Amino acid sequence: MGISSQSPSVNTNIVLDSRLVKNGLDMVWLSCESLATNIYHALSRKLGTANEVLMAEDLTLMNFPDPTEELMNCFEQTESSQPADAIQQPSLPTKTESYYQYYADDYDYSSDDDYLNENEQVVHTIPQFTSTSSEMLINEGDTIKLPCFVDELDGYVLMWKKKNDIISLGGQMMKKDARIQLVEGKNGNTLVISLAEVEDEGEYQCQLSANQLMEIRHNVKIRVKPMIRPNPTNGLVVVYEGEPATLGCEILKGSPMPDLIWTRKERKFSSGEDELRGLEITFPRATRHHSGVYICQANNGFSKIPATATVRLDVQHAPSVEQEQTFIHTRENDETEVVCIVHASPKAKVEWFKNGQLLKLGEGIVSHRNNRHTLLLPGITQSTFGTYSCRATNRFGSDERTTQVSGEHDDDTNALEEPFDITPGLASSASVKTSPYGEEKSGYKVEWVAESITPITAFKLQYRPVGTSSWSEDILVTPTSNGDHLYSGKYKFQKLQLSAHYEVRISSKNEYGFNDWSEEFAFGTKGAVFSVLFYSTDLPSLDKRMELSNDFPNDLAPLQQPSTGHAHKQAVTLLGSQILAFVISAHLVIARVFHH
Incomplete structure (x- = not known):
């Protein structure tokens, strides 16, 4: 209810002490002097300033008990020319200036009560917070719960603020937002904000009306679910073999900024890593071994399931056939x-x-x-x-x-154009199935398969560094039957050198005994690089045949031997009277001598 428009202009040297003595659920007004000023200051807080002229009709917004009769009895006639329905900022007595300081500028509630009579004198115990300040990270869309409790409220008032905005005063909501509510409890309350939004991020203060500023602060961060998309947006990158290829991932939203992790679908990266980090990945010289599906994952802790985007890399190249x-x-x-x-x-x-x-x-x-x-x-x-x-x-x-x-070779079998390289009844030569491009720094796992009409009972293998003449001792491996006369074996080499080249050969045993060694299979540990291989049949002239790999471990070229004559290694070529010496950036120049 507002003040009558016939009310005279007043010098509002009239206060309402907010520490009202509680009698059950009723509030007992302590004095005329305390009544108007408390209303003035409460309204000033609501409107955001203590210097603003307050209209009498605003009084009803505070849900105070009807103050009309109390105020009318306390008004003093003045010659002020202010409108009849306005209340101005009070001129406060000097002895009580500090007392009213809280509402105008962090007003001190707990100063003297000496203006009260002896029947109205109140003894106050300053409450202590039982809730503590906190920092919290809340997912967008979740509920924010900010507690503010003291040991004994004793008639003091709790006020919630965010920066300069008052959210609630006492039990009264000052901010109109359906998402925000105040849940009252014993000696305090909890500010509850549902369906959290990015705009809810910030610092919230719960202040207590005491002789000094007493407050707790809750710092709220809103975590936003990541959203990403591939770059290019169609999720397809097509390049020719030998060209650079770049795969990208664009962050559309997410707070805090998510980490980006790249993985490759169903396999490791061609360089051996399980994952890479960053907005994009680039292959300077793409080969067919880079082709595949790459997955970009973004995670900032919002969910156990990261946001994902996929990019397919198609490296176009000439066919490569394996049997x-x-x-x-x-x-x-x-x-x-x-x-x-x-x-x-x-x-x-x-x-x-x-x-x-x-x-x-x-x-x-x-x-x-x-x-x-x-x-x-x-x-x-x-x-x-x-x-x-x-x-x-x-x-x-x-x-x-x-x-x-x-089939089994006998005199009646039609001869083929080329002779067989196995003895009748023995197992076929083992065929290695693993890639020569090692993914480990000091290890390599080799797998192979061989065929035999009669069961294969054992494999043996030997290995050596490329360029050396001595083979290791025999390593025996137990075969596994795969049906259809096929038998497989595998072996894990350990303690190999980093970026080194090796070769392995395999022999299979059935009831006819061990067959001849298989063709040597060359492989390298992680980081190995093959360089240049020259073949010549007669010195000093050079056969123009050359095998070169630019992209090992991703593009190791198989070594091929000349069809006739002897092969000789050469890194310096003598042509007539001129000597052409050059060093080709390489870790190893591989040389083999083949005799036919």
Whole structure:
């Protein structure tokens, strides 16, 4: 209820002490002097200043008991020309200036009560906070709960503020926001803000009306869920082999700033790492080994499940063909498969050949699944035996690999154009299945497969550093049967040198004994780099044949031997009377001498 418009202008040397004596749930006014000033200062706090002229109708906003009669009895007539419905800032007596300081500027509530009569004198105990200041990180959309409790409130008032904005005074909400509520408790309350927003971030103060500023502070940070997208936005990067490739990830929102981690789907990075960090990753010289799906993950703790974006890298290159077996030993009436793995982008055209001629209709059943191409040879007969080739071609080039299919050799068997490199009855030569590009600094795991009509009972292998002549002692490995006369083995080398090159060879044992050593398989530990290999048949002239790998461990070129003569290593070439000496940036120049 407001003050009547007929009320005279007043010199509001009238105060209302907020420490009202409680009688049950009723509030007893202590004096005329205390009544108006408390209303004035409370309204001044609500409006954000202690110097503003307050209209009488604003009094009803505070939900005070009806003050009209009390004020009317206390008004003193003055010659002021102020409007009849206004209350001005009081002129406070000198002896009580500090007493009213709290409302005008952190007003001191607990100064003298000597203006009260002896029946109204109140003894106050200053409350102590039982709640403590805190810092909290709240997820956007969650609920913020800020406690403010004291040991004994004793009629004092708690006020919630954020910067200069008053949120609540006593039990009264001053800020109109449906998300904010005050939950009262014994000797205090809890400020509750539901559906937290970024704008709710900041410092909240709970102040107690005492002779000195007493408050606790809650510093609230709002954590925003990360949102990211791939760069480029279509999630596809296409480059030619040898070109640089950059994959990016863009943060659209997230607070605090999320960490970005890159992983590769279903495999490690070609350089051996499980993960990389940063907004983007770059491969200076992309090879087919970089092709694949890369996943960018953003996490700032908002959830156990990070935000993700994927980028697919397509490195376009000429086909590269790998065969599962170089020799298949079978018998008549059996069934066998010739398999080759084709790596190509764009997709390659794959053709099958037998003894150099395009495979005729009915000579086998051709199928493929992803990059695995299969030639099924059912009902093996003498005419089935031969050399089968898998040739893949796209606009960048072609590649071809061959597999020999043979039965037991006897005088009646049709001779093939090229002799076999195994003794009849022995297992086929082992074929290594692992990549030569090592991912460990001092270790390497090699896996291989061999075929034998009779069970393979043991493998043995030897290894040595490339460029040395002595092999290690035999290492025995127990085989694993994979069915269809296939047997596999694996071995983990330990304590190898960093960035070093090795070669391994394998022999298989069945009931006919150990077969000959397989062709040497070259591999390198992490960081190994192959350089230049020269072959020549006669000195001082050089064969122009050269194998060079620029991108090991991602693009190690297989070493190939000359078809005739002897191979000699050369890093300095003598041409006539001129000497051309140069050093090619390399860790190793590999030399082998082949005798035929």
